[in-house]
Amino acid sequence: MTEQKVNSSSTPKPYHSELSAFWWLKHRYYLLYMLREATVLPLLFFLGCLMYGLYSLSQSEQHWLGFVAFMQQGWVIALNLLAFVASLFHAKTFFELFPRVMPLAPAALMIAGQWLATLGVATVLFLMLGAG
Amino acid sequence: MKPVNTQPKRSDEPIWWALFSAGGVCFAVFLPGLMLLLGVLWPLGFLELSPLNYASLQQLAAFGYGIPALALVGACICLPLFHAAHRIHHGMHDLKLNTGLAGKLLCYGLAALLSATALALLWCVLKQPLV
Amino acid sequence: MEKTLSIVRYNPELDSQPHSQSYQVPVDNSTSVLDALLYIQEQLDPTLAFRWSCRMAICGSCSVMVNGIPKLGCKTFLRDYGDEVLLEPLAHFATEKDLVPDINVFLQHLQQVKPYLINPEQSEQPHKQSPQQLAKYRKFANCINCGLCYSACPQFGLNPEFLGPAALTLAQRYNLDSRDQGKAERMPELNGKNGVWGCTFVGFCSDVCPKHLDPAAAVNQGKVASATDFVISMFKP
Amino acid sequence: MQIIQTDVVIIGGGGAGLRAAIAAAEADPECRIALLSKVYPMRSHTVAAEGGAAAVTLPEDSLEQHFQDTVAGSDWLADQDVVDYFVSHAYQELVQLERWGCPWSRKADGTVQVRRFGGMKTERTWFAADKTGFHILHTLFQTSLKYPNIQRFDEFFVLDLLVAEQQVAGVLAMQLSTGELFHIQAKSVVLATGGAGRVFHYNTNGGIVTGDGMALAYRHGVALRDMEFVQYHPTGLPGSGILITEACRGESGVLLNKDGYRYLQDYGLGPETPLGQPENKCMELGPRDKLSQAFWHEQQKGRTGDYQGHAVVYLDLRHLGCDKLNERLPFICDLAKSYVNVDPQHQLIPIRPAVHYTMGGIQTDVQCHTAIQGLYAAGECASVGLHGANRLGSNSLTELLVFGKVAGMEAARHARQSRAVPEAALKAQCQEQLQQLQARFGERQKDTVAGLRREMTMAMEQGCGIYRDAAGMQQCLDTLQALKQRYQQLKVGDRSKVFNYELLQHYELGFGLDVAEAMCASALARRESRGSHQRLDAGMNSRNDSDYLQHSLASYQADGSARISYQQVNITKSAPAARLYGAAQSKEA
Numbered sequence A: 001m002t003e004q005k006v007n008s009s010s011t012p013k014p015y016h017s018e019l020s021a022f023w024w025l026k027h028r029y030y031l032l033y034m035l036r037e038a039t040v041l042p043l044l045f046f047l048g049c050l051m052y053g054l055y056s057l058s059q060s061e062q063h064w065l066g067f068v069a070f071m072q073q074g075w076v077i078a079l080n081l082l083a084f085v086a087s088l089f090h091a092k093t094f095f096e097l098f099p100r101v102m103p104l105a106p107a108a109l110m111i112a113g114q115w116l117a118t119l120g121v122a123t124v125l126f127l128m129l130g131a132g
Numbered sequence B: 001m002k003p004v005n006t007q008p009k010r011s012d013e014p015i016w017w018a019l020f021s022a023g024g025v026c027f028a029v030f031l032p033g034l035m036l037l038l039g040v041l042w043p044l045g046f047l048e049l050s051p052l053n054y055a056s057l058q059q060l061a062a063f064g065y066g067i068p069a070l071a072l073v074g075a076c077i078c079l080p081l082f083h084a085a086h087r088i089h090h091g092m093h094d095l096k097l098n099t100g101l102a103g104k105l106l107c108y109g110l111a112a113l114l115s116a117t118a119l120a121l122l123w124c125v126l127k128q129p130l131v
Numbered sequence C: 001m002e003k004t005l006s007i008v009r010y011n012p013e014l015d016s017q018p019h020s021q022s023y024q025v026p027v028d029n030s031t032s033v034l035d036a037l038l039y040i041q042e043q044l045d046p047t048l049a050f051r052w053s054c055r056m057a058i059c060g061s062c063s064v065m066v067n068g069i070p071k072l073g074c075k076t077f078l079r080d081y082g083d084e085v086l087l088e089p090l091a092h093f094a095t096e097k098d099l100v101p102d103i104n105v106f107l108q109h110l111q112q113v114k115p116y117l118i119n120p121e122q123s124e125q126p127h128k129q130s131p132q133q134l135a136k137y138r139k140f141a142n143c144i145n146c147g148l149c150y151s152a153c154p155q156f157g158l159n160p161e162f163l164g165p166a167a168l169t170l171a172q173r174y175n176l177d178s179r180d181q182g183k184a185e186r187m188p189e190l191n192g193k194n195g196v197w198g199c200t201f202v203g204f205c206s207d208v209c210p211k212h213l214d215p216a217a218a219v220n221q222g223k224v225a226s227a228t229d230f231v232i233s234m235f236k237p
Numbered sequence D: 001m002q003i004i005q006t007d008v009v010i011i012g013g014g015g016a017g018l019r020a021a022i023a024a025a026e027a028d029p030e031c032r033i034a035l036l037s038k039v040y041p042m043r044s045h046t047v048a049a050e051g052g053a054a055a056v057t058l059p060e061d062s063l064e065q066h067f068q069d070t071v072a073g074s075d076w077l078a079d080q081d082v083v084d085y086f087v088s089h090a091y092q093e094l095v096q097l098e099r100w101g102c103p104w105s106r107k108a109d110g111t112v113q114v115r116r117f118g119g120m121k122t123e124r125t126w127f128a129a130d131k132t133g134f135h136i137l138h139t140l141f142q143t144s145l146k147y148p149n150i151q152r153f154d155e156f157f158v159l160d161l162l163v164a165e166q167q168v169a170g171v172l173a174m175q176l177s178t179g180e181l182f183h184i185q186a187k188s189v190v191l192a193t194g195g196a197g198r199v200f201h202y203n204t205n206g207g208i209v210t211g212d213g214m215a216l217a218y219r220h221g222v223a224l225r226d227m228e229f230v231q232y233h234p235t236g237l238p239g240s241g242i243l244i245t246e247a248c249r250g251e252s253g254v255l256l257n258k259d260g261y262r263y264l265q266d267y268g269l270g271p272e273t274p275l276g277q278p279e280n281k282c283m284e285l286g287p288r289d290k291l292s293q294a295f296w297h298e299q300q301k302g303r304t305g306d307y308q309g310h311a312v313v314y315l316d317l318r319h320l321g322c323d324k325l326n327e328r329l330p331f332i333c334d335l336a337k338s339y340v341n342v343d344p345q346h347q348l349i350p351i352r353p354a355v356h357y358t359m360g361g362i363q364t365d366v367q368c369h370t371a372i373q374g375l376y377a378a379g380e381c382a383s384v385g386l387h388g389a390n391r392l393g394s395n396s397l398t399e400l401l402v403f404g405k406v407a408g409m410e411a412a413r414h415a416r417q418s419r420a421v422p423e424a425a426l427k428a429q430c431q432e433q434l435q436q437l438q439a440r441f442g443e444r445q446k447d448t449v450a451g452l453r454r455e456m457t458m459a460m461e462q463g464c465g466i467y468r469d470a471a472g473m474q475q476c477l478d479t480l481q482a483l484k485q486r487y488q489q490l491k492v493g494d495r496s497k498v499f500n501y502e503l504l505q506h507y508e509l510g511f512g513l514d515v516a517e518a519m520c521a522s523a524l525a526r527r528e529s530r531g532s533h534q535r536l537d538a539g540m541n542s543r544n545d546s547d548y549l550q551h552s553l554a555s556y557q558a559d560g561s562a563r564i565s566y567q568q569v570n571i572t573k574s575a576p577a578a579r580l581y582g583a584a585q586s587k588e589a
């Protein structure tokens, strides 16, 4: 059937308001969301460090020592500490989302399991690098 | 109500989302430990990281750790790069920076480029003659 | 006790911009936002426009922003707020008048996902469906179409063509129903950039949903389905 | 004024309206259907129904028994041919809904589960947790989206039916978002506008349940039938009237007075059944009228408790336990927590009777035809003759489906066969409505819409409550007539065209006053007690079959008042007998 047009009369106009680019400042929940998204910024810094390390490794011991010195600077440590904290925040949000996207087991169980994995990886790294 | 007729175009997002998700897992599972150790404890000298001197790293590379090293770079650098690219791409949309296709190309392109670089560097490390 | 309700008003015939107006209303510990609005309409100002009907949190009409958060007026109690409360029309929708949003876009999106059982089989008898099969989608079938999640979702605010949490949840509800065979017909809508891929898992939609049906989960389960569909399509000629 | 041409107009997007629209759309894919509703369809009050929908399902059950329960429940005022049609089509309709996707609750083997309900001898009530109406309405609404020949007009308020030469020709409606008038021409019109519970003060109904459709038909000369029968639901929340479903008692909830005593055993519903083992048609599973009346007696005896100034008794669900409450009655738990701050798992829910359902309505035959050609009615606004003097819980959701379908098919059939009334004949009517609309605006005086409405609802509560007497009803009638006078002077101050709710409520109040008067006048004329109509006057406190085994008909007179006449009840196989519940019925059986 051809739809009959219902002409909306022209006078009254609904009021549209545009979302401002700063909508995420309006509410704590949105701010946390933006923070979650922003965890990738310190992550990028850390990834840069890793690549720098890789690069110096491919060059010479000289370079490597340069890299070590770079990593020992206060601001670099501070940023990497931030990256670490961000990774934990990211992990928390990510682990909590996962069971909702793939409800394979009770959520609490899945969340605990994932934290265990993170802890496990850290421990292995620690044993490999720290205790060796 | 208007009848809906247009069949929307299939989005290529599944590719990026898959990379993003994989990267997110790595970011959450591998990176916290790595960041803590390499980024904080080691530079502060809290740990005696014996394998982390130039010689032993070279050693490791030489003795057939090629595949694990590849996996490590993939999990700790490449996938997280795509994870970050994805979030930045969407973050720009969230901030109403309408960068369109260019922004998308830039984000994922850069992630791809950097990933390739990381892999190339690894290749150089592995190919390096022992000193 | 009295509280002050500050209400954002807009009359398209007179105003070019919304403005707010304050009213004093008597409250006790069972006064809902809707009760207060009805008091204003009956006693103070009959021109105030807002929607309501069931006053028992099931018809989904009475959605408003209470201190910036989308809420059902009839299930939000003034006892939980301070002496001044701000009421605004639902965010991310156009405002027709006062607290009345234009939700046609929402209905359009619902319709777009083909929200009905698709199954060509004819029979005089009911399908069989085990309680487990029912449990798979039952939660997602509880949507009252209140639109709160659309007001909570910035992605809908940024892009009104994003199908949005409730519509995508409804699609998921039918896709998960053991009696349904229409998934293939529904997927194209979900696969587009305004389908499941418009969501960045802000997750506030689930927080405000008065029926706790976790639309964010449904939408993101839809992403898994869409990604699967993507892979399958690559193997199809 | 915009003119729209269509074949079938359906007024009402509730269960009955949607079912009718789908039936018409399926009956004739060429048929253009306009579905009008003053709220978005899924806001219709069908959404609030909790308990379930009845149809004979179990092998040990029979159509005969459903028939008997319904007829006895109606106190023999149901038309038995109608009941016959109803019980034999009920199952098929619930299955149809299942095949459209309704998430009915299931047994472990995957078959549909049925629960007990008041006044039903056997478990035959289908349910979807405790949100049956919600799921039915949304299933129907969503299914209706499939049909391209259904065009929706959401938030259109019908002001009048257009009738020429005893034939319906369309409707006049106002688009709420623009205030614009629409003349919608059609060959058939289906009224599915729901009940009129809001003419009473304490009720379980939504704000939109104002009796509009009944008044529309009534003013055009269609009789309103059995209007004196208004059902009080025994378990509403004090104050708001929000419903606590009968399914609570079906799941073995019990009623206690302030002394913790199961008082129903004192009112012919006993003996007391053991906790957790409810018996059909006994104690808490007696019919609604008896339960509400028992409350009234308890109140007279001073055995009711107090909740914020309201007399209450208590519903005890504590023995059901957490799991069962969550599975079967989650919505109830939520409502109790939100609106009276009670956790049913550990506390008693205060409850009191509240007006729930209008048994009477627009007179139709078993095919939903009214006295006007092309005009049909279905659902709570109609009196097809199913409920008589008292409706059994869970019969009306099924009624929406069974008779909604009939009305839709009949309307489509009629539209195919008949020709449109020439437009010229309707011009005058439209003009008159337009003038009436203009006349409503003016300076606000002392009276307000809300004020008059309150006086009306309180008068009805006092004069036409659970128990009635001549003096009370007469006073109520006088009040209503005085209110109608004042209504004539009542002006709408807001001239806004967009969502002018003051104007809308002005119309609704006018409709409500007419319906209330029909109710009161019918009640006053019925000098006996039957079903939900219970009189205290000497000589009228029992059933009187020799004079009143008849439907009442209220007809609109030129001066606006109601004239009462009577119509025979169609009795085919069940002769009037005593209505027995509790131990008495078991002996009988």
Ligand SMILES: Cc1cc2nc3c(=O)[nH]c(=O)nc-3n(C[C@H](O)[C@H](O)[C@H](O)COP(=O)(O)OP(=O)(O)OC[C@H]3O[C@@H](n4cnc5c(N)ncnc54)[C@H](O)[C@@H]3O)c2cc1C
Residues within 6 Å of the ligand: D011, D012, D013, D014, D015, D016, D017, D036, D037, D038, D039, D040, D041, D044, D045, D046, D047, D048, D049, D050, D051, D052, D053, D054, D132, D133, D156, D157, D158, D159, D192, D193, D194, D195, D204, D205, D206, D208, D209, D212, D213, D243, D356, D357, D378, D379, D380, D381, D393, D394, D395, D396, D397, D398, D400
């Ligand atoms: C709280 C509650 C619980 C109930 N539980 C049960 C139960 O468990 N089992 C059972 O069998 N029954 C139950 N009932 C009864 C049953 O739900 C109702 O009788 C039934 O839903 C009425 O449906 P309807 O389609 O006739 O009307 P409604 O659903 O009320 O719809 C009326 C429609 O008409 C429209 N309308 C009205 N006036 C106008 C106008 N002037 N212009 C345009 N449109 C108009 C409205 O917008 C609406 O769409 C319950 C009732 C209540 C109140």
Ligand code: SF4
Residues within 6 Å of the ligand: C142, C143, C144, C145, C146, C147, C148, C149, C150, C165, C166, C169, C205, C208, C209, C210, C211, C212, C213, C215
């Ligand atoms: S998903 Fe929840 S918030 Fe969104 S419309 Fe449905 S009930 Fe409302």
Ligand code: F3S
Residues within 6 Å of the ligand: C152, C153, C154, C155, C156, C164, C165, C198, C199, C200, C201, C202, C203, C204, C205, C206, C215, C216, C219
């Ligand atoms: S808030 Fe919006 S972005 Fe996704 S998770 Fe909910 S739909």
Ligand code: FES
Residues within 6 Å of the ligand: C052, C053, C054, C055, C056, C057, C058, C059, C060, C061, C062, C063, C072, C073, C074, C075
């Ligand atoms: S009035 Fe129905 S949900 Fe609030």
